[in-house]
Amino acid sequence: MSFHRNGASDRLSRRQLSLQSFDDVLAEAKSLSRVGYHRVSKWSLGQICDHVSRFMDDSIDGFKSTPGFAPLMRPFLRMMYLGKVLRNERIPAKMPTLKELEPDEWTEDGNALPQLEKAIARIQDPNTQFVPSPAFGNLTAEQWRKVHLWHCQHHLEFLIPAARDAQANSPQS
Template identity: 90%
Template sequence: MSFHRNGASDRLSRRELNLQSFDEVLAEARSLSRVGYHRVSKWSLGQICDHVSRFMDDSIDGFKSTPRFAPLVRPFFRMMYMGKVLRNERIPAKMPTLKELEPDEWTEDAHALPQLEKAITRIQDPSTQFVTSPVFGNLTADQWRQVHLWHCQHHLEFLIPAARDAQANAPQA
């Protein structure tokens, strides 16, 4: 449930998360679904879950389309961003989303959580074979999992739990 369904809040800023596992990703997503949230950016929890799930699935099943310029920019992205992603650092640059990975405008939170759970189960399977990343090139399975963990964290940072409001407005003792 988003309190800013038609757009992001202009009063809030992105929060910092430090998610160390996919169990923590799922716990955070479930918590946001339960307590509600404010959006700092344009996507709801359902849209974020849909987006990161599609990216996980495509990293296994293959990306439907890759921009023709991808091989040209891949060395730059790998040099500039790969280490930061693997070290779980924030990246301020906003990268455009491939059209097929953009979420549906009205993806509901409750429908997207099971989609995220299924995608995480797939990527955690030790026998999973990943394809080449359109942005970073060839990655090991562990590197792919780190990319996905970072990607989930990156997007979830743009949702602020609504329960925080109740704590902030509680009378001081």
């Protein structure tokens, strides 16, 4: 269950995460689902999971559409942003979302978590072949995985846990 108002909070700031692996991404998403969260931006956990999962799937299956100006912007985006993404740095600029990657308005948190798990399993498969990025062009598999990890972290930073995750602080049996 999510603890958030409709729309973004006007009193909360984006938090800073340091997710080092896709296991960290899944743990963070599951924790937010369990303890609840406040939204700093417009998307819920379910919408974020849906969005990043679609992006992961399209990076393998192919992007259905790319803006006509993308080839002209690619060298600039690659020069200005790719290094920062690969080094896991914050990017202040807000990049527009491709229409087909926008999440459904009513995506449920619980339904989107299995979608995220499936998409992560696909991109982690060592035999996965990726297509060129609409923003950055050709990327290696390792670069694509770093882009996806950064992308997940970027969006999850806009959800603030509503309560401490008691399980994270309890002694292991």
